[in-house]
Amino acid sequence: MxxxxxxxxxxxxxxxxxxxxxxxxxxxxxxxxxxxxxxxxxxxxxxxxxxxxxxxxxxxxxxxxxxxxxxxxxxxxxxxxxxxxxxxxFTDLTMQEWTFAHDNGKCPQMSKAHLYVEHWEQMRENNYGLLLWGKVGTGKSYFAGCIANALMEQEISVRMTNFSAILNDLTASFEGRNEYIEHLCRFPLLILDDFGMERGTEYGLEQVYNVIDSRYRSRKPLIVTTNLSLTELQNPQDTAHARIYDRVLEMCLPILFTGKNFRKETAQAKLNGLKELLK
Structure with a gap:
Protein backbone atom coordinates (compact mmCIF):
# COMPACT_ATOMS: atom_id res chain seq x y z
CA MET A 1 0.00 0.00 0.00
CA PHE A 90 -36.85 42.59 -11.95
CA THR A 91 -40.47 42.32 -13.01
CA ASP A 92 -39.66 44.22 -16.23
CA LEU A 93 -36.63 43.40 -18.39
CA THR A 94 -36.22 47.07 -19.37
CA MET A 95 -35.18 47.74 -15.75
CA GLN A 96 -31.89 45.98 -16.51
CA GLU A 97 -30.95 49.05 -18.57
CA TRP A 98 -31.51 51.43 -15.65
CA THR A 99 -27.85 51.78 -14.73
CA PHE A 100 -25.39 54.48 -13.71
CA ALA A 101 -23.64 53.93 -17.05
CA HIS A 102 -26.81 54.91 -18.95
CA ASP A 103 -27.64 57.89 -16.73
CA ASN A 104 -28.20 61.08 -18.77
CA GLY A 105 -27.06 63.30 -15.89
CA LYS A 106 -30.37 65.17 -15.65
CA CYS A 107 -31.42 63.82 -12.23
CA PRO A 108 -29.87 66.07 -9.53
CA GLN A 109 -30.49 63.42 -6.86
CA MET A 110 -28.45 60.69 -8.61
CA SER A 111 -25.37 61.33 -6.46
CA LYS A 112 -27.36 59.96 -3.52
CA ALA A 113 -27.88 56.69 -5.38
CA HIS A 114 -24.12 56.38 -5.82
CA LEU A 115 -23.62 57.03 -2.10
CA TYR A 116 -26.24 54.45 -1.16
CA VAL A 117 -24.42 51.77 -3.18
CA GLU A 118 -20.97 52.83 -1.94
CA HIS A 119 -22.15 52.56 1.68
CA TRP A 120 -24.35 49.51 1.15
CA GLU A 121 -22.91 47.51 4.07
CA GLN A 122 -23.74 50.35 6.44
CA MET A 123 -27.20 50.76 4.86
CA ARG A 124 -27.90 47.05 5.34
CA GLU A 125 -26.50 46.88 8.85
CA ASN A 126 -28.52 49.87 10.04
CA ASN A 127 -31.64 49.09 7.99
CA TYR A 128 -31.57 52.43 6.15
CA GLY A 129 -34.30 52.74 3.52
CA LEU A 130 -35.31 55.48 1.10
CA LEU A 131 -38.64 57.06 0.20
CA LEU A 132 -38.34 58.60 -3.27
CA TRP A 133 -41.24 60.99 -3.78
CA GLY A 134 -42.11 63.64 -6.33
CA LYS A 135 -44.04 64.28 -9.52
CA VAL A 136 -44.43 61.78 -12.35
CA GLY A 137 -41.43 61.32 -14.63
CA THR A 138 -38.77 62.93 -12.42
CA GLY A 139 -36.49 59.87 -12.36
CA LYS A 140 -37.50 58.09 -9.14
CA SER A 141 -37.83 54.62 -10.65
CA TYR A 142 -34.64 55.02 -12.66
CA PHE A 143 -32.80 56.10 -9.50
CA ALA A 144 -34.00 52.97 -7.69
CA GLY A 145 -33.16 50.79 -10.70
CA CYS A 146 -29.60 52.12 -10.74
CA ILE A 147 -29.16 51.07 -7.12
CA ALA A 148 -30.64 47.63 -7.85
CA ASN A 149 -28.43 47.01 -10.89
CA ALA A 150 -25.28 48.23 -9.15
CA LEU A 151 -25.86 45.93 -6.17
CA MET A 152 -26.66 42.97 -8.41
CA GLU A 153 -23.37 43.60 -10.20
CA GLN A 154 -21.83 42.98 -6.78
CA GLU A 155 -23.81 39.71 -6.59
CA ILE A 156 -26.21 41.09 -3.98
CA SER A 157 -29.76 39.86 -4.42
CA VAL A 158 -32.36 42.63 -4.94
CA ARG A 159 -36.05 42.50 -5.81
CA MET A 160 -37.67 45.44 -7.60
CA THR A 161 -41.41 45.12 -8.09
CA ASN A 162 -44.69 46.92 -7.46
CA PHE A 163 -47.84 46.17 -5.51
CA SER A 164 -49.91 45.51 -8.61
CA ALA A 165 -47.62 42.57 -9.42
CA ILE A 166 -47.48 41.50 -5.76
CA LEU A 167 -51.26 41.49 -5.40
CA ASN A 168 -51.65 39.53 -8.62
CA ASP A 169 -49.16 36.95 -7.33
CA LEU A 170 -50.90 36.74 -3.96
CA THR A 171 -54.29 36.27 -5.61
CA ALA A 172 -52.92 33.51 -7.81
CA SER A 173 -51.27 31.69 -4.89
CA PHE A 174 -53.62 32.20 -1.95
CA GLU A 175 -52.52 29.08 -0.08
CA GLY A 176 -48.85 30.14 -0.23
CA ARG A 177 -49.42 33.76 0.76
CA ASN A 178 -47.24 33.71 3.88
CA GLU A 179 -44.45 31.89 2.05
CA TYR A 180 -44.59 34.46 -0.76
CA ILE A 181 -44.27 37.39 1.64
CA GLU A 182 -41.46 35.63 3.51
CA HIS A 183 -39.69 35.16 0.19
CA LEU A 184 -39.87 38.91 -0.49
CA CYS A 185 -38.40 39.58 2.94
CA ARG A 186 -35.41 37.34 2.29
CA PHE A 187 -34.00 39.73 -0.31
CA PRO A 188 -31.28 41.94 1.22
CA LEU A 189 -32.94 44.90 -0.52
CA LEU A 190 -36.59 45.20 -1.57
CA ILE A 191 -37.69 48.03 -3.89
CA LEU A 192 -41.40 48.84 -4.22
CA ASP A 193 -42.06 50.96 -7.30
CA ASP A 194 -45.10 53.25 -7.79
CA PHE A 195 -46.26 52.83 -4.20
CA GLY A 196 -49.80 54.15 -3.64
CA MET A 197 -50.97 53.35 -7.18
CA GLU A 198 -52.37 49.93 -6.22
CA ARG A 199 -56.10 49.33 -5.92
CA GLY A 200 -57.48 50.44 -2.55
CA THR A 201 -59.77 47.51 -1.73
CA GLU A 202 -59.90 46.21 1.82
CA TYR A 203 -58.10 43.04 0.72
CA GLY A 204 -55.51 44.99 -1.26
CA LEU A 205 -54.72 47.37 1.60
CA GLU A 206 -54.42 44.45 4.02
CA GLN A 207 -51.87 42.72 1.79
CA VAL A 208 -49.95 45.97 1.28
CA TYR A 209 -49.72 46.32 5.04
CA ASN A 210 -48.68 42.67 5.45
CA VAL A 211 -45.78 43.13 3.02
CA ILE A 212 -44.65 46.45 4.51
CA ASP A 213 -44.98 45.19 8.10
CA SER A 214 -43.19 41.93 7.35
CA ARG A 215 -40.35 43.87 5.76
CA TYR A 216 -40.26 46.15 8.81
CA ARG A 217 -39.97 43.18 11.15
CA SER A 218 -37.27 41.57 9.00
CA ARG A 219 -35.07 44.63 9.69
CA LYS A 220 -33.90 44.79 6.10
CA PRO A 221 -33.75 47.95 3.93
CA LEU A 222 -36.70 49.03 1.82
CA ILE A 223 -36.73 51.57 -1.02
CA VAL A 224 -40.09 52.99 -2.08
CA THR A 225 -40.92 55.22 -5.05
CA THR A 226 -44.20 57.11 -5.06
CA ASN A 227 -46.03 59.94 -6.81
CA LEU A 228 -47.78 60.76 -3.53
CA SER A 229 -46.61 63.92 -1.79
CA LEU A 230 -44.97 63.82 1.62
CA THR A 231 -47.98 65.73 2.96
CA GLU A 232 -50.33 63.00 1.72
CA LEU A 233 -48.18 60.34 3.34
CA GLN A 234 -48.02 62.23 6.63
CA ASN A 235 -51.78 62.92 6.63
CA PRO A 236 -53.46 59.69 5.45
CA GLN A 237 -57.16 59.59 4.68
CA ASP A 238 -58.03 56.72 7.01
CA THR A 239 -56.66 54.23 9.53
CA ALA A 240 -55.93 51.57 6.90
CA HIS A 241 -53.64 53.93 5.00
CA ALA A 242 -52.23 55.45 8.21
CA ARG A 243 -50.72 52.23 9.49
CA ILE A 244 -49.13 51.56 6.07
CA TYR A 245 -47.72 55.05 5.63
CA ASP A 246 -46.46 55.22 9.22
CA ARG A 247 -44.41 52.08 8.67
CA VAL A 248 -42.93 53.44 5.42
CA LEU A 249 -42.02 56.79 6.98
CA GLU A 250 -40.41 55.01 9.91
CA MET A 251 -38.28 52.81 7.66
CA CYS A 252 -37.37 55.22 4.86
CA LEU A 253 -35.64 58.59 4.55
CA PRO A 254 -37.70 60.89 2.26
CA ILE A 255 -35.91 62.30 -0.81
CA LEU A 256 -37.80 64.83 -2.94
CA PHE A 257 -37.39 64.53 -6.71
CA THR A 258 -37.72 67.82 -8.53
CA GLY A 259 -37.13 68.92 -12.07
CA LYS A 260 -38.67 68.41 -15.46
CA ASN A 261 -40.79 65.47 -16.49
CA PHE A 262 -38.25 63.29 -18.32
CA ARG A 263 -40.99 61.20 -19.90
CA LYS A 264 -42.58 64.26 -21.47
CA GLU A 265 -39.18 65.39 -22.74
CA THR A 266 -38.54 61.98 -24.28
CA ALA A 267 -42.00 61.88 -25.84
CA GLN A 268 -41.57 65.39 -27.26
CA ALA A 269 -38.15 64.49 -28.70
CA LYS A 270 -39.66 61.44 -30.42
CA LEU A 271 -42.49 63.56 -31.77
CA ASN A 272 -40.09 66.16 -33.12
CA GLY A 273 -38.03 63.43 -34.77
CA LEU A 274 -41.11 61.97 -36.39
CA LYS A 275 -42.12 65.41 -37.68
CA GLU A 276 -38.69 65.80 -39.29
CA LEU A 277 -39.00 62.42 -40.99
CA LEU A 278 -42.44 63.22 -42.33
CA LYS A 279 -41.48 66.58 -43.79
Missing part, protein backbone atom coordinates in the same frame (compact mmCIF):
# COMPACT_ATOMS: atom_id res chain seq x y z
CA UNK A 2 2.86 2.35 0.89
CA UNK A 3 4.62 1.57 -2.40
CA UNK A 4 1.42 2.29 -4.35
CA UNK A 5 1.03 5.63 -2.60
CA UNK A 6 4.66 6.53 -3.27
CA UNK A 7 4.36 5.57 -6.96
CA UNK A 8 1.23 7.71 -7.29
CA UNK A 9 2.97 10.71 -5.73
CA UNK A 10 6.00 10.27 -7.98
CA UNK A 11 3.79 10.08 -11.09
CA UNK A 12 2.14 13.35 -10.06
CA UNK A 13 5.59 14.91 -9.73
CA UNK A 14 6.70 14.09 -13.24
CA UNK A 15 7.52 17.24 -15.18
CA UNK A 16 6.46 17.36 -18.82
CA UNK A 17 9.31 18.76 -20.88
CA UNK A 18 8.77 20.59 -24.16
CA UNK A 19 11.30 19.90 -27.00
CA UNK A 20 13.16 23.19 -26.49
CA UNK A 21 13.18 23.16 -22.67
CA UNK A 22 16.62 22.86 -21.15
CA UNK A 23 18.39 21.86 -17.93
CA UNK A 24 20.08 24.68 -16.03
CA UNK A 25 23.31 24.64 -14.14
CA UNK A 26 21.37 23.87 -10.95
CA UNK A 27 20.06 20.64 -12.50
CA UNK A 28 16.48 21.90 -12.85
CA UNK A 29 14.37 21.92 -16.00
CA UNK A 30 13.77 25.41 -17.44
CA UNK A 31 11.12 26.70 -19.85
CA UNK A 32 12.52 27.68 -23.23
CA UNK A 33 9.98 30.52 -23.57
CA UNK A 34 10.14 32.43 -20.29
CA UNK A 35 13.47 31.05 -19.03
CA UNK A 36 12.09 30.27 -15.57
CA UNK A 37 12.23 26.93 -13.75
CA UNK A 38 9.63 24.21 -14.31
CA UNK A 39 11.03 22.22 -11.38
CA UNK A 40 12.05 22.85 -7.78
CA UNK A 41 13.95 20.85 -5.18
CA UNK A 42 12.29 19.18 -2.19
CA UNK A 43 13.71 19.82 1.26
CA UNK A 44 16.33 17.18 2.08
CA UNK A 45 14.09 15.37 4.59
CA UNK A 46 11.26 15.05 2.09
CA UNK A 47 13.59 13.99 -0.71
CA UNK A 48 15.11 11.28 1.50
CA UNK A 49 11.64 9.91 2.35
CA UNK A 50 10.43 9.93 -1.25
CA UNK A 51 13.70 8.93 -2.83
CA UNK A 52 13.09 11.75 -5.29
CA UNK A 53 14.60 15.22 -5.01
CA UNK A 54 12.51 17.28 -7.48
CA UNK A 55 8.90 18.24 -8.04
CA UNK A 56 7.12 20.18 -10.84
CA UNK A 57 6.45 23.87 -10.43
CA UNK A 58 4.91 26.48 -12.69
CA UNK A 59 7.15 28.56 -14.88
CA UNK A 60 6.09 32.15 -15.43
CA UNK A 61 4.27 31.54 -18.70
CA UNK A 62 2.40 28.51 -17.28
CA UNK A 63 1.34 30.58 -14.28
CA UNK A 64 0.20 33.43 -16.53
CA UNK A 65 -1.84 31.05 -18.67
CA UNK A 66 -3.44 29.43 -15.61
CA UNK A 67 -4.32 32.80 -14.10
CA UNK A 68 -5.85 33.94 -17.40
CA UNK A 69 -8.00 30.79 -17.56
CA UNK A 70 -9.07 31.20 -13.93
CA UNK A 71 -9.89 34.85 -14.53
CA UNK A 72 -11.94 34.03 -17.62
CA UNK A 73 -13.81 31.32 -15.73
CA UNK A 74 -14.48 33.71 -12.85
CA UNK A 75 -15.81 36.33 -15.30
CA UNK A 76 -18.15 33.74 -16.84
CA UNK A 77 -19.35 32.65 -13.41
CA UNK A 78 -19.89 36.28 -12.33
CA UNK A 79 -21.82 37.18 -15.51
CA UNK A 80 -24.05 34.11 -15.16
CA UNK A 81 -24.71 34.96 -11.52
CA UNK A 82 -25.58 38.58 -12.31
CA UNK A 83 -27.82 37.56 -15.22
CA UNK A 84 -29.72 35.18 -12.95
CA UNK A 85 -30.05 37.81 -10.20
CA UNK A 86 -31.47 40.30 -12.70
CA UNK A 87 -33.81 37.73 -14.19
CA UNK A 88 -35.25 37.00 -10.74
CA UNK A 89 -34.93 40.52 -9.40
Missing amino acids: TELFTDTVLNMMTTTAEPEDYTGEDGLLYCSKCRTAKEAYFPKETAAWLGHDKHPTECDCQREKRLECESAEERRRHLNTVMELKRRG
Whole structure:
Protein backbone atom coordinates (compact mmCIF):
# COMPACT_ATOMS: atom_id res chain seq x y z
CA MET A 1 0.00 0.00 0.00
CA THR A 2 2.86 2.35 0.89
CA GLU A 3 4.62 1.57 -2.40
CA LEU A 4 1.42 2.29 -4.35
CA PHE A 5 1.03 5.63 -2.60
CA THR A 6 4.66 6.53 -3.27
CA ASP A 7 4.36 5.57 -6.96
CA THR A 8 1.23 7.71 -7.29
CA VAL A 9 2.97 10.71 -5.73
CA LEU A 10 6.00 10.27 -7.98
CA ASN A 11 3.79 10.08 -11.09
CA MET A 12 2.14 13.35 -10.06
CA MET A 13 5.59 14.91 -9.73
CA THR A 14 6.70 14.09 -13.24
CA THR A 15 7.52 17.24 -15.18
CA THR A 16 6.46 17.36 -18.82
CA ALA A 17 9.31 18.76 -20.88
CA GLU A 18 8.77 20.59 -24.16
CA PRO A 19 11.30 19.90 -27.00
CA GLU A 20 13.16 23.19 -26.49
CA ASP A 21 13.18 23.16 -22.67
CA TYR A 22 16.62 22.86 -21.15
CA THR A 23 18.39 21.86 -17.93
CA GLY A 24 20.08 24.68 -16.03
CA GLU A 25 23.31 24.64 -14.14
CA ASP A 26 21.37 23.87 -10.95
CA GLY A 27 20.06 20.64 -12.50
CA LEU A 28 16.48 21.90 -12.85
CA LEU A 29 14.37 21.92 -16.00
CA TYR A 30 13.77 25.41 -17.44
CA CYS A 31 11.12 26.70 -19.85
CA SER A 32 12.52 27.68 -23.23
CA LYS A 33 9.98 30.52 -23.57
CA CYS A 34 10.14 32.43 -20.29
CA ARG A 35 13.47 31.05 -19.03
CA THR A 36 12.09 30.27 -15.57
CA ALA A 37 12.23 26.93 -13.75
CA LYS A 38 9.63 24.21 -14.31
CA GLU A 39 11.03 22.22 -11.38
CA ALA A 40 12.05 22.85 -7.78
CA TYR A 41 13.95 20.85 -5.18
CA PHE A 42 12.29 19.18 -2.19
CA PRO A 43 13.71 19.82 1.26
CA LYS A 44 16.33 17.18 2.08
CA GLU A 45 14.09 15.37 4.59
CA THR A 46 11.26 15.05 2.09
CA ALA A 47 13.59 13.99 -0.71
CA ALA A 48 15.11 11.28 1.50
CA TRP A 49 11.64 9.91 2.35
CA LEU A 50 10.43 9.93 -1.25
CA GLY A 51 13.70 8.93 -2.83
CA HIS A 52 13.09 11.75 -5.29
CA ASP A 53 14.60 15.22 -5.01
CA LYS A 54 12.51 17.28 -7.48
CA HIS A 55 8.90 18.24 -8.04
CA PRO A 56 7.12 20.18 -10.84
CA THR A 57 6.45 23.87 -10.43
CA GLU A 58 4.91 26.48 -12.69
CA CYS A 59 7.15 28.56 -14.88
CA ASP A 60 6.09 32.15 -15.43
CA CYS A 61 4.27 31.54 -18.70
CA GLN A 62 2.40 28.51 -17.28
CA ARG A 63 1.34 30.58 -14.28
CA GLU A 64 0.20 33.43 -16.53
CA LYS A 65 -1.84 31.05 -18.67
CA ARG A 66 -3.44 29.43 -15.61
CA LEU A 67 -4.32 32.80 -14.10
CA GLU A 68 -5.85 33.94 -17.40
CA CYS A 69 -8.00 30.79 -17.56
CA GLU A 70 -9.07 31.20 -13.93
CA SER A 71 -9.89 34.85 -14.53
CA ALA A 72 -11.94 34.03 -17.62
CA GLU A 73 -13.81 31.32 -15.73
CA GLU A 74 -14.48 33.71 -12.85
CA ARG A 75 -15.81 36.33 -15.30
CA ARG A 76 -18.15 33.74 -16.84
CA ARG A 77 -19.35 32.65 -13.41
CA HIS A 78 -19.89 36.28 -12.33
CA LEU A 79 -21.82 37.18 -15.51
CA ASN A 80 -24.05 34.11 -15.16
CA THR A 81 -24.71 34.96 -11.52
CA VAL A 82 -25.58 38.58 -12.31
CA MET A 83 -27.82 37.56 -15.22
CA GLU A 84 -29.72 35.18 -12.95
CA LEU A 85 -30.05 37.81 -10.20
CA LYS A 86 -31.47 40.30 -12.70
CA ARG A 87 -33.81 37.73 -14.19
CA ARG A 88 -35.25 37.00 -10.74
CA GLY A 89 -34.93 40.52 -9.40
CA PHE A 90 -36.85 42.59 -11.95
CA THR A 91 -40.47 42.32 -13.01
CA ASP A 92 -39.66 44.22 -16.23
CA LEU A 93 -36.63 43.40 -18.39
CA THR A 94 -36.22 47.07 -19.37
CA MET A 95 -35.18 47.74 -15.75
CA GLN A 96 -31.89 45.98 -16.51
CA GLU A 97 -30.95 49.05 -18.57
CA TRP A 98 -31.51 51.43 -15.65
CA THR A 99 -27.85 51.78 -14.73
CA PHE A 100 -25.39 54.48 -13.71
CA ALA A 101 -23.64 53.93 -17.05
CA HIS A 102 -26.81 54.91 -18.95
CA ASP A 103 -27.64 57.89 -16.73
CA ASN A 104 -28.20 61.08 -18.77
CA GLY A 105 -27.06 63.30 -15.89
CA LYS A 106 -30.37 65.17 -15.65
CA CYS A 107 -31.42 63.82 -12.23
CA PRO A 108 -29.87 66.07 -9.53
CA GLN A 109 -30.49 63.42 -6.86
CA MET A 110 -28.45 60.69 -8.61
CA SER A 111 -25.37 61.33 -6.46
CA LYS A 112 -27.36 59.96 -3.52
CA ALA A 113 -27.88 56.69 -5.38
CA HIS A 114 -24.12 56.38 -5.82
CA LEU A 115 -23.62 57.03 -2.10
CA TYR A 116 -26.24 54.45 -1.16
CA VAL A 117 -24.42 51.77 -3.18
CA GLU A 118 -20.97 52.83 -1.94
CA HIS A 119 -22.15 52.56 1.68
CA TRP A 120 -24.35 49.51 1.15
CA GLU A 121 -22.91 47.51 4.07
CA GLN A 122 -23.74 50.35 6.44
CA MET A 123 -27.20 50.76 4.86
CA ARG A 124 -27.90 47.05 5.34
CA GLU A 125 -26.50 46.88 8.85
CA ASN A 126 -28.52 49.87 10.04
CA ASN A 127 -31.64 49.09 7.99
CA TYR A 128 -31.57 52.43 6.15
CA GLY A 129 -34.30 52.74 3.52
CA LEU A 130 -35.31 55.48 1.10
CA LEU A 131 -38.64 57.06 0.20
CA LEU A 132 -38.34 58.60 -3.27
CA TRP A 133 -41.24 60.99 -3.78
CA GLY A 134 -42.11 63.64 -6.33
CA LYS A 135 -44.04 64.28 -9.52
CA VAL A 136 -44.43 61.78 -12.35
CA GLY A 137 -41.43 61.32 -14.63
CA THR A 138 -38.77 62.93 -12.42
CA GLY A 139 -36.49 59.87 -12.36
CA LYS A 140 -37.50 58.09 -9.14
CA SER A 141 -37.83 54.62 -10.65
CA TYR A 142 -34.64 55.02 -12.66
CA PHE A 143 -32.80 56.10 -9.50
CA ALA A 144 -34.00 52.97 -7.69
CA GLY A 145 -33.16 50.79 -10.70
CA CYS A 146 -29.60 52.12 -10.74
CA ILE A 147 -29.16 51.07 -7.12
CA ALA A 148 -30.64 47.63 -7.85
CA ASN A 149 -28.43 47.01 -10.89
CA ALA A 150 -25.28 48.23 -9.15
CA LEU A 151 -25.86 45.93 -6.17
CA MET A 152 -26.66 42.97 -8.41
CA GLU A 153 -23.37 43.60 -10.20
CA GLN A 154 -21.83 42.98 -6.78
CA GLU A 155 -23.81 39.71 -6.59
CA ILE A 156 -26.21 41.09 -3.98
CA SER A 157 -29.76 39.86 -4.42
CA VAL A 158 -32.36 42.63 -4.94
CA ARG A 159 -36.05 42.50 -5.81
CA MET A 160 -37.67 45.44 -7.60
CA THR A 161 -41.41 45.12 -8.09
CA ASN A 162 -44.69 46.92 -7.46
CA PHE A 163 -47.84 46.17 -5.51
CA SER A 164 -49.91 45.51 -8.61
CA ALA A 165 -47.62 42.57 -9.42
CA ILE A 166 -47.48 41.50 -5.76
CA LEU A 167 -51.26 41.49 -5.40
CA ASN A 168 -51.65 39.53 -8.62
CA ASP A 169 -49.16 36.95 -7.33
CA LEU A 170 -50.90 36.74 -3.96
CA THR A 171 -54.29 36.27 -5.61
CA ALA A 172 -52.92 33.51 -7.81
CA SER A 173 -51.27 31.69 -4.89
CA PHE A 174 -53.62 32.20 -1.95
CA GLU A 175 -52.52 29.08 -0.08
CA GLY A 176 -48.85 30.14 -0.23
CA ARG A 177 -49.42 33.76 0.76
CA ASN A 178 -47.24 33.71 3.88
CA GLU A 179 -44.45 31.89 2.05
CA TYR A 180 -44.59 34.46 -0.76
CA ILE A 181 -44.27 37.39 1.64
CA GLU A 182 -41.46 35.63 3.51
CA HIS A 183 -39.69 35.16 0.19
CA LEU A 184 -39.87 38.91 -0.49
CA CYS A 185 -38.40 39.58 2.94
CA ARG A 186 -35.41 37.34 2.29
CA PHE A 187 -34.00 39.73 -0.31
CA PRO A 188 -31.28 41.94 1.22
CA LEU A 189 -32.94 44.90 -0.52
CA LEU A 190 -36.59 45.20 -1.57
CA ILE A 191 -37.69 48.03 -3.89
CA LEU A 192 -41.40 48.84 -4.22
CA ASP A 193 -42.06 50.96 -7.30
CA ASP A 194 -45.10 53.25 -7.79
CA PHE A 195 -46.26 52.83 -4.20
CA GLY A 196 -49.80 54.15 -3.64
CA MET A 197 -50.97 53.35 -7.18
CA GLU A 198 -52.37 49.93 -6.22
CA ARG A 199 -56.10 49.33 -5.92
CA GLY A 200 -57.48 50.44 -2.55
CA THR A 201 -59.77 47.51 -1.73
CA GLU A 202 -59.90 46.21 1.82
CA TYR A 203 -58.10 43.04 0.72
CA GLY A 204 -55.51 44.99 -1.26
CA LEU A 205 -54.72 47.37 1.60
CA GLU A 206 -54.42 44.45 4.02
CA GLN A 207 -51.87 42.72 1.79
CA VAL A 208 -49.95 45.97 1.28
CA TYR A 209 -49.72 46.32 5.04
CA ASN A 210 -48.68 42.67 5.45
CA VAL A 211 -45.78 43.13 3.02
CA ILE A 212 -44.65 46.45 4.51
CA ASP A 213 -44.98 45.19 8.10
CA SER A 214 -43.19 41.93 7.35
CA ARG A 215 -40.35 43.87 5.76
CA TYR A 216 -40.26 46.15 8.81
CA ARG A 217 -39.97 43.18 11.15
CA SER A 218 -37.27 41.57 9.00
CA ARG A 219 -35.07 44.63 9.69
CA LYS A 220 -33.90 44.79 6.10
CA PRO A 221 -33.75 47.95 3.93
CA LEU A 222 -36.70 49.03 1.82
CA ILE A 223 -36.73 51.57 -1.02
CA VAL A 224 -40.09 52.99 -2.08
CA THR A 225 -40.92 55.22 -5.05
CA THR A 226 -44.20 57.11 -5.06
CA ASN A 227 -46.03 59.94 -6.81
CA LEU A 228 -47.78 60.76 -3.53
CA SER A 229 -46.61 63.92 -1.79
CA LEU A 230 -44.97 63.82 1.62
CA THR A 231 -47.98 65.73 2.96
CA GLU A 232 -50.33 63.00 1.72
CA LEU A 233 -48.18 60.34 3.34
CA GLN A 234 -48.02 62.23 6.63
CA ASN A 235 -51.78 62.92 6.63
CA PRO A 236 -53.46 59.69 5.45
CA GLN A 237 -57.16 59.59 4.68
CA ASP A 238 -58.03 56.72 7.01
CA THR A 239 -56.66 54.23 9.53
CA ALA A 240 -55.93 51.57 6.90
CA HIS A 241 -53.64 53.93 5.00
CA ALA A 242 -52.23 55.45 8.21
CA ARG A 243 -50.72 52.23 9.49
CA ILE A 244 -49.13 51.56 6.07
CA TYR A 245 -47.72 55.05 5.63
CA ASP A 246 -46.46 55.22 9.22
CA ARG A 247 -44.41 52.08 8.67
CA VAL A 248 -42.93 53.44 5.42
CA LEU A 249 -42.02 56.79 6.98
CA GLU A 250 -40.41 55.01 9.91
CA MET A 251 -38.28 52.81 7.66
CA CYS A 252 -37.37 55.22 4.86
CA LEU A 253 -35.64 58.59 4.55
CA PRO A 254 -37.70 60.89 2.26
CA ILE A 255 -35.91 62.30 -0.81
CA LEU A 256 -37.80 64.83 -2.94
CA PHE A 257 -37.39 64.53 -6.71
CA THR A 258 -37.72 67.82 -8.53
CA GLY A 259 -37.13 68.92 -12.07
CA LYS A 260 -38.67 68.41 -15.46
CA ASN A 261 -40.79 65.47 -16.49
CA PHE A 262 -38.25 63.29 -18.32
CA ARG A 263 -40.99 61.20 -19.90
CA LYS A 264 -42.58 64.26 -21.47
CA GLU A 265 -39.18 65.39 -22.74
CA THR A 266 -38.54 61.98 -24.28
CA ALA A 267 -42.00 61.88 -25.84
CA GLN A 268 -41.57 65.39 -27.26
CA ALA A 269 -38.15 64.49 -28.70
CA LYS A 270 -39.66 61.44 -30.42
CA LEU A 271 -42.49 63.56 -31.77
CA ASN A 272 -40.09 66.16 -33.12
CA GLY A 273 -38.03 63.43 -34.77
CA LEU A 274 -41.11 61.97 -36.39
CA LYS A 275 -42.12 65.41 -37.68
CA GLU A 276 -38.69 65.80 -39.29
CA LEU A 277 -39.00 62.42 -40.99
CA LEU A 278 -42.44 63.22 -42.33
CA LYS A 279 -41.48 66.58 -43.79
